[in-house]
Amino acid sequence: MASIHQFDVVVVGAGGAGLMAGLYASRGAKTAVISKLYPTRSHTGAAQGGISAALGNYEEDKPEWHTYDTVKGSDYLGDQDAIEFMCNEAIDAVLELEHMGLPFDRTPEGRISQRPFGGHTNNVTGKPVRRAAHAADRTGHMILQTLYQQCLKNKVTFYDEYQVLDFLIVNGKAAGVVAVELSTGELHTFHAKAVIFATGGHGRIFEVTSNAYAYTGDGAAILLHRGLPLEDMEFFQFHPTGIYKLGILITEGVRGEGGILINGLGERFMPRYAPTVKDLASRDVISRAIYTEIREGRGVNGRNYVYLDVRPESVIKYAALDGRTNPDGTPYTITGEQVLAKLPDIIDFCRVYLGVDPITQMMPIQPTAHYTMGGIPTNKFGEVVSDSKNTVFPGLYAAGECACVSVHGANRLGTNSLLDLVVFGKHAGIKAAEYAKQVDFEKLPLDAEAGARSQFEAFRNGSGKENAFDISTEMKKVMFDEVGIYRTGAIMESAIDKVHELKERFKHVRVTDTGKIFNTELLNAWELGNMLDVAELVAVCALNRTESRGGHTREDYPERDDVNWLKHTLAWKQDGKVKIDYKPVVITKYQPKARVY
Amino acid sequence: MQVTLKVFRYNPEVDGKFRYETYTLEAEETDRILDLLEHVKGYHDGTLSFRRSCAHGVCGSDAMRINGRNMLACKALVRDVGDKITVEPLLGLKVTKDLIVDMEPFFDNYKKILPFFINDSPLPADGKERLQSPEQRARFDDSTKCILCAACTTSCPSFWASDDYFGPAALVTAHRFIFDSRDQAASERMHIVAETSGLARCHTAYNCTLACPREIPITKAIGELKMATLTGKLD
Numbered sequence: 001m002a003s004i005h006q007f008d009v010v011v012v013g014a015g016g017a018g019l020m021a022g023l024y025a026s027r028g029a030k031t032a033v034i035s036k037l038y039p040t041r042s043h044t045g046a047a048q049g050g051i052s053a054a055l056g057n058y059e060e061d062k063p064e065w066h067t068y069d070t071v072k073g074s075d076y077l078g079d080q081d082a083i084e085f086m087c088n089e090a091i092d093a094v095l096e097l098e099h100m101g102l103p104f105d106r107t108p109e110g111r112i113s114q115r116p117f118g119g120h121t122n123n124v125t126g127k128p129v130r131r132a133a134h135a136a137d138r139t140g141h142m143i144l145q146t147l148y149q150q151c152l153k154n155k156v157t158f159y160d161e162y163q164v165l166d167f168l169i170v171n172g173k174a175a176g177v178v179a180v181e182l183s184t185g186e187l188h189t190f191h192a193k194a195v196i197f198a199t200g201g202h203g204r205i206f207e208v209t210s211n212a213y214a215y216t217g218d219g220a221a222i223l224l225h226r227g228l229p230l231e232d233m234e235f236f237q238f239h240p241t242g243i244y245k246l247g248i249l250i251t252e253g254v255r256g257e258g259g260i261l262i263n264g265l266g267e268r269f270m271p272r273y274a275p276t277v278k279d280l281a282s283r284d285v286i287s288r289a290i291y292t293e294i295r296e297g298r299g300v301n302g303r304n305y306v307y308l309d310v311r312p313e314s315v316i317k318y319a320a321l322d323g324r325t326n327p328d329g330t331p332y333t334i335t336g337e338q339v340l341a342k343l344p345d346i347i348d349f350c351r352v353y354l355g356v357d358p359i360t361q362m363m364p365i366q367p368t369a370h371y372t373m374g375g376i377p378t379n380k381f382g383e384v385v386s387d388s389k390n391t392v393f394p395g396l397y398a399a400g401e402c403a404c405v406s407v408h409g410a411n412r413l414g415t416n417s418l419l420d421l422v423v424f425g426k427h428a429g430i431k432a433a434e435y436a437k438q439v440d441f442e443k444l445p446l447d448a449e450a451g452a453r454s455q456f457e458a459f460r461n462g463s464g465k466e467n468a469f470d471i472s473t474e475m476k477k478v479m480f481d482e483v484g485i486y487r488t489g490a491i492m493e494s495a496i497d498k499v500h501e502l503k504e505r506f507k508h509v510r511v512t513d514t515g516k517i518f519n520t521e522l523l524n525a526w527e528l529g530n531m532l533d534v535a536e537l538v539a540v541c542a543l544n545r546t547e548s549r550g551g552h553t554r555e556d557y558p559e560r561d562d563v564n565w566l567k568h569t570l571a572w573k574q575d576g577k578v579k580i581d582y583k584p585v586v587i588t589k590y591q592p593k594a595r596v597y
Numbered sequence: 598m599q600v601t602l603k604v605f606r607y608n609p610e611v612d613g614k615f616r617y618e619t620y621t622l623e624a625e626e627t628d629r630i631l632d633l634l635e636h637v638k639g640y641h642d643g644t645l646s647f648r649r650s651c652a653h654g655v656c657g658s659d660a661m662r663i664n665g666r667n668m669l670a671c672k673a674l675v676r677d678v679g680d681k682i683t684v685e686p687l688l689g690l691k692v693t694k695d696l697i698v699d700m701e702p703f704f705d706n707y708k709k710i711l712p713f714f715i716n717d718s719p720l721p722a723d724g725k726e727r728l729q730s731p732e733q734r735a736r737f738d739d740s741t742k743c744i745l746c747a748a749c750t751t752s753c754p755s756f757w758a759s760d761d762y763f764g765p766a767a768l769v770t771a772h773r774f775i776f777d778s779r780d781q782a783a784s785e786r787m788h789i790v791a792e793t794s795g796l797a798r799c800h801t802a803y804n805c806t807l808a809c810p811r812e813i814p815i816t817k818a819i820g821e822l823k824m825a826t827l828t829g830k831l832d
Binding site for chain 1: 608609610611627638639640642643644646647648649650651652653654655656657658672674693694695697700704708712713714715716720724725726727728729730731733734737738741742744745773774777779780812
């Protein structure tokens with residue numbers, strides 16, 4: 001007997017965006033939050049350095065500067081109405097988190113402490129501004145905990161460890177989702193008026209990544225399978241400082257506190273690439289600089305990594321050279337104890353995984369696949385739009401990393417992801433609840449579970465001559481090596497061929513676990529299918545965009561091309577092929593100009 | 598190097614009782630135990646089940662017993678645990694399958710201590726943040742690091758004896774709010790943790806502190822709660 005649950009609003013995913021959506025939707029509608037993990041395991045918890053808002057707690061700052069920095073950071077591909085909206089909401093969003101109890105670090109006056117972050121500047125001087133509100137180097141952890149706690153306080157209904165497999169569309173409107181309960185293997189239909197996807201990104205398609213195992217692009221893939229487009233999938237952020245080989249994130253906050261990048265010659269190289277803000281340039285700029293250093297033979301010991309140096313003596317030396325000062329005008333200094341207090345998790349990661357103590361040694365780092373700029377197209381209210389005319393899909397919402405509003409455009413600024421998920425999670429929740437009040441439930445299809453069931457059955461019937469882990473490993477390698485930081489047409493064509501080959505081989509995968517209880521083999525195979533579909537889109541869209549912009553760097557098209565490419569990509573999967581269309585970028589106040597840091 | 602990985606196996610759909618399976622693997626000293634488990638799942642036995650997500654010690658999914666001690670599989674390296682490795686599920690929670698335990702009693706205990714910020718007084722007139730000095734903030738800093746992995750609670754003999762003991766993780770969360778100068782429900786929480794299911798069951802075995810992958814001084818935090826219930830003071 002099928003299990004059917006009925007809610008006005010169903011939220012898929014329980015990271016920051018999903019929890020915020022759940023919190024707000026539940027105030028006006030009967031709401032359930034469904035997550036494949038326990039909510040506190042979500043990847044928001046891995047965010048480290050801060051959440052940006054022009055609070056101005058240390059120095060002058062304003063939302064207009066935050067807006068401009070974000071537009072510039074996006075390499076002018078971000079929609080300026082949405083960016084302005086987000087940056088204006090930022091101050092209230094951060095204060096709301098504080099009012100919910102979030103334990104931000106404090107200024108001597110007892111206000112929320114802020115640190116500099118890449119690309120965030122005083123628009124008059126061009127110098128870095130302290131805009132990132134932080135709780136040590138676990139800001140995301142504190143946001144996740146605080147929002148989960150507030151959801152408990154407000155008695156939000158959770159379905160923990162349920163994997164959503166399918167999205168139900170009836171009469172062109174959202175009608176619910178189908179999920180598998182991991183502990184029993186039973187399918188459940190969630191009949192809903194409105195569905196909010198907040199399922200995170202897909203960084204696990206790359207070999208070296210800071211992303212959790214859970215980051216397999218499920219939400220994006222589910223909607224793609226149901227005929228919806230994805231936006232700007234060619235834009236993926238490679239964070240400059242991942243732990244060498246492992247990809248574990250080392251927050252930009254390290255550089256915010258004065259850390260610098262050093263090449264194999266012992267030379268600080270960022271001033272050559274970004275003369276004004278140097279080591280606090282935006283992430284795409286720094287990741288390219290690191291790769292350029294490595295390719296020109298200035299990696300450490302001829303290998304593909306460089307150093308991040310936060311030893312107090314180095315920080316003090318370069319701060320003096322840069323003329324960096326404290327808020328009171330005195331020269332900037334730092335001690336080993338202060339580094340430990342401000343960045344305890346980073347110190348811990350380096351000690352555990354590298355056997356390196358950052359107080360006395362430099363950290364070996366390399367760029368790591370970090371953030372999905374593209375995703376499910378939405379407007380600034382979190383409503384999913386389904387074509388180049390921004391036609392709203394009734395009852396469907398998306399927020400957080402899985403969504404593409406687009407506020408990040410071609411390159412996201414650090415700290416704007418946490419802001420994004422709080423602001424747009426909230427608005428998606430509000431909008432979904434409003435919508436649910438106005439409409440009736442669509443009638444469920446006769447066999448709502450059919451789509452979900454058939455997806456699983458395929459894995460039981462494969463020939464078994466292919467191994468899912470091999471396919472996964474090969475996909476991650478080809479995507480990282482050939483559709484990574486530097487891209488060229490011919491190489492990407494071969495990468496696409498490879499992905500197609502892997503997709504063919506994937507049909508031969510057979511799941512050996514025939515059980516129902518926590519069949520993680522089945523779940524992982526299903527996730528791999530999502531990753532292959534998303535990877536194909538990333539590669540095809542990257543090949544299609546014949547320019548360089550933000551995180552998308554084409555060696556065969558090294559210039560930004562505003563005449564032909566100042567537009568968003570929309571990509572559908574139709575009859576086994578990728579179909580591409582475009583929609584215009586919203587430009588309000590800031591005309592595109594050359595991007596210099 | 599070669600390692601032997603002995604893994605606790607139990608699938609209630611097939612097995613009458615648990616068993617151990619031993620795998621011989623090639624490994625690097627810097628491999629995480631989680632990497633070894635992934636390898637086994639990929640190439641030796643796809644049915645092996647365990648939880649994992651972030652793979653770097655911040656999400657709390659993969660707490661398990663490794664050579665008898667509670668650790669996160671993603672934070673324990675081969676060089677830390679040696680080449681003979683035994684991996685078992687957490688103690689004190691029912692095994693659902695292989696290394697996966699039923700977390701519900703753990704989260705139920707967490708929910709009992711009002712694990713959310715409570716302050717119903719009006720917001721500051723300027724609409725800005727509630728002020729808190731750096732010293733006040735530091736008072737509960739360690740307790741904010743908890744990732745609810747359950748390594749502490751499932752290392753506690755009192756919890757093994759009875760899962761209606763809230764356990765160290767819930768008490769750490771109580772500490773996080775009770776010592777937050779902005780929170781107003783300290784007395785209510787103090788009343789809860791002073792119940793028979795609370796502080797009285799802590800016999801300072803210290804296992805929790807040793808097990809915590811976030812290096813939270815848990816026994817100290819519980820001691821501070823005990824002191825506060827005795828003195829009625831929070832400083």
